[in-house]
Amino acid sequence: MPMLANPAEKYAGYVPCNLPDRQWPSRVTKKAPVWLSTDLRDGNQALVRPMTIEQKSLLFKNLVHCGFKELEVAFPSASDTEFEFTRKLVEENLIPDDVWIQVMAPARSEHIKKTFEAIKGAKHVIIQLYTNTSSLYHEVILQCSKADILRMTVDHTHVVRSLADEYSALYGTTFRLCYGIEGFSQSDLDFVIDVSTQLKNAWESHGPSEYPVIFNLPSTVECAPANHFADQVEYFCRNMPNRDQIIVGVHAHNDRGTAVSATELALLAGADRVDGCLFGNGERTGNVDIVTLGLNLYSQGISPNLDFSDLKELIDVARQCTDIPIHPRQPYAGELVFTAFSGAHQDGIRKGFRAMAERHARLEGTGQPKLWTMPYLPVDPTDFGLSYQAVRVNGQSGKGGIAHLVEKSLHLDLPRDIQIAFYKTVQDICDAEAKELTADEIASIFRRTYHFHQDNSADVSSDTALLRAFNITDTDVCEGILSINGECRTISADVDDLRSAIISVINEATGFSLEVQKQEFQVLSTGMIATYICIRDGVRGDSPQGWWGVGSARDATESMVRSVVSAVNCTFDDHKRLDGLSK
Ligand SMILES: CC(=O)SCCNC(=O)CCNC(=O)[C@H](O)C(C)(C)COP(=O)(O)OP(=O)(O)OC[C@H]1O[C@@H](n2cnc3c(N)ncnc32)[C@H](O)[C@@H]1OP(=O)(O)O
Numbered sequence: 001m002p003m004l005a006n007p008a009e010k011y012a013g014y015v016p017c018n019l020p021d022r023q024w025p026s027r028v029t030k031k032a033p034v035w036l037s038t039d040l041r042d043g044n045q046a047l048v049r050p051m052t053i054e055q056k057s058l059l060f061k062n063l064v065h066c067g068f069k070e071l072e073v074a075f076p077s078a079s080d081t082e083f084e085f086t087r088k089l090v091e092e093n094l095i096p097d098d099v100w101i102q103v104m105a106p107a108r109s110e111h112i113k114k115t116f117e118a119i120k121g122a123k124h125v126i127i128q129l130y131t132n133t134s135s136l137y138h139e140v141i142l143q144c145s146k147a148d149i150l151r152m153t154v155d156h157t158h159v160v161r162s163l164a165d166e167y168s169a170l171y172g173t174t175f176r177l178c179y180g181i182e183g184f185s186q187s188d189l190d191f192v193i194d195v196s197t198q199l200k201n202a203w204e205s206h207g208p209s210e211y212p213v214i215f216n217l218p219s220t221v222e223c224a225p226a227n228h229f230a231d232q233v234e235y236f237c238r239n240m241p242n243r244d245q246i247i248v249g250v251h252a253h254n255d256r257g258t259a260v261s262a263t264e265l266a267l268l269a270g271a272d273r274v275d276g277c278l279f280g281n282g283e284r285t286g287n288v289d290i291v292t293l294g295l296n297l298y299s300q301g302i303s304p305n306l307d308f309s310d311l312k313e314l315i316d317v318a319r320q321c322t323d324i325p326i327h328p329r330q331p332y333a334g335e336l337v338f339t340a341f342s343g344a345h346q347d348g349i350r351k352g353f354r355a356m357a358e359r360h361a362r363l364e365g366t367g368q369p370k371l372w373t374m375p376y377l378p379v380d381p382t383d384f385g386l387s388y389q390a391v392r393v394n395g396q397s398g399k400g401g402i403a404h405l406v407e408k409s410l411h412l413d414l415p416r417d418i419q420i421a422f423y424k425t426v427q428d429i430c431d432a433e434a435k436e437l438t439a440d441e442i443a444s445i446f447r448r449t450y451h452f453h454q455d456n457s458a459d460v461s462s463d464t465a466l467l468r469a470f471n472i473t474d475t476d477v478c479e480g481i482l483s484i485n486g487e488c489r490t491i492s493a494d495v496d497d498l499r500s501a502i503i504s505v506i507n508e509a510t511g512f513s514l515e516v517q518k519q520e521f522q523v524l525s526t527g528m529i530a531t532y533i534c535i536r537d538g539v540r541g542d543s544p545q546g547w548w549g550v551g552s553a554r555d556a557t558e559s560m561v562r563s564v565v566s567a568v569n570c571t572f573d574d575h576k577r578l579d580g581l582s583k
């Protein structure tokens with residue numbers, strides 16, 4: 001069936017909230033909310049294979065390690081696994097004293113009783129009782145009236161409170177009530193406020209409670225834009241009597257792909273607490289991704305009060321438990337997130353790192369913060385235990401990115417001309433092989449292209465010219481043995497005359513008429529000295545731009561000699577290539 005020419009025949013848009021003086025658009029978030037991880041409940045109920053007790057235990061341990069203080073651990077009346085897992089947490093004393101476990105129960109007495117049996121003996125428990133307030137639900141699913149929903153909610157609040165009082169007396173448990181208002185974002189908000197007020201009254205009618213009731217406002221199904229959800233949350237916060245005596249939570253699903261925005265705007269609109277799952281696991285398109293929310297705050301300089309220092313480990317644990325892979329573009333956690341393939345981005349990142357290092361050096365000792373200001377990289381992945389793969393090279397890459405990888409692997413800060421020359425070599429390979437080249441591959445192409453050897457274990461089989469020995473005597477005379485096409489030549493010259501002496505030995509041996517066009521020295525971060533040299537052959541004139549050579553050594557003179565040998569090898573290579581083409 002094709003898409004409809006007029007989708008209004010099938011789908012109705014949302015009805016905006018009447019909130020002309022809405023406050024949330026001009027507010028700014030300054031602190032982290034209270035987090036509730038629902039990985040083990042809403043995340044779990046959406047899996048192809050719900051987690052085993054072992055998987056739930058592993059995930060629980062890691063969530064606690066991240067710093068969650070409120071965790072919805074189960075829907076205990078749903079299955080033996082859910083029940084037994086809750087018992088295990090309690091009986092094996094696995095819940096730290098400062099952590100509240102939350103369990104979920106529908107408004108059905110037998111389910112509520114079973115839920116209490118599951119948490120028997122726990123220290124801190126939040127019972128989440130849920131009913132659905134949307135008309136779609138009571139008309140279609142329960143086939144009852146609004147009044148029935150109200151009655152059902154209030155009646156079961158009394159059941160929960162009576163059991164809570166009983167269990168407190170018997171086991172010393174501290175209880176809190178959370179009301180999960182399923183269907184909130186598709187409900188008549190005045191009805192929601194009515195049910196919520198009556199639920200609160202019912203709870204409090206048994207006597208004072210140390211902790212305020214939590215009202216959990218979900219977009220059970222995300223059906224409207226994020227600004228609409230924010231309006232609904234602000235409306236609830238402004239119209240609930242005694243707002244300061246309750247906690248308002250939000251629980252966003254991601255059907256429209258805007259759960260993160262909806263939650264962020266809901267916080268501006270007055271929410272105090274946020275439910276979510278790691279990496280956005282959960283029903284259909286998932287619950288809101290709590291890692292993204294936390295790291296979004298972090299990137300604004302606000303501590304999320306959650307520790308994601310080892311994101312890689314957390315990704316591995318989440319995958320082991322849910323059997324759901326992380327998308328390579330998942331914010332913060334995806335494997336391609338801290339990577340740039342395109343030339344312009346690579347160039348920006350490379351320049352950005354330098355500029356930032358210089359700026360930070362200037363700020364040293366001033367007491368001013370060394371802020372992260374990097375083009376294309378909004379946060380520093382090393383804060384989350386991830387490494388930079390800021391630059392990866394394929395056919396879309398440019399000279400800046402390639403030079404960045406050479407610098408990372410070989411510590412050479414290539415001058416612009418050699419960057420351009422080497423870029424062409426790499427591009428030809430990327431194009432011919434239609435694939436990405438790794439940093440190691442780029443380094444080895446560089447070594448091969450420029451016959452650049454930093455240690456004696458290097459493969460020199462493709463070298464036509466080789467420096468076999470080099471020594472500078474006490475009297476500053478340089479002595480060396482050069483092998484050209486397997487034939488050894490001896491050089492002996494003063495340091496100042498050395499370069500022309502080598503060139504004339506080579507010209508004599510090869511019939512070339514080489515002359516030096518450019519030469520640059522560079523002290524590397526390793527303490528070595530690099531020399532970049534460009535030579536031309538006045539006889540053949542095949543390469544008007546000349547051939548580049550690169551050498552490095554502890555000593556500047558030896559480095560220069562190595563660069564000449566490298567350039568001569570490049571000249572040979574090119575001549576062989578051109579001669580091959582002309583045959
Ligand atoms: C938005 C949310 O995420 S809500 C939480 C949803 N989570 C889950 O459903 C996971 C765990 N659920 C389960 O294991 C099962 O659905 C159970 C144990 C709760 C109930 O199982 P069953 O009794 O076999 O019922 P079933 O799953 O077929 O249907 C749900 C029933 O609960 C009713 N129901 C749904 N929500 C509620 C509620 N908040 N309070 C009371 N009853 C409810 C439905 O109307 C339906 O009733 P019916 O059997 O009279 O038609």
Ligand SMILES: CC(C)C(=O)C(=O)O
Pocket residue numbers: 042130180181182183216218219220221251253
């Ligand atoms: C009951 C609530 C909290 C819920 O899980 C939802 O509506 O998605």
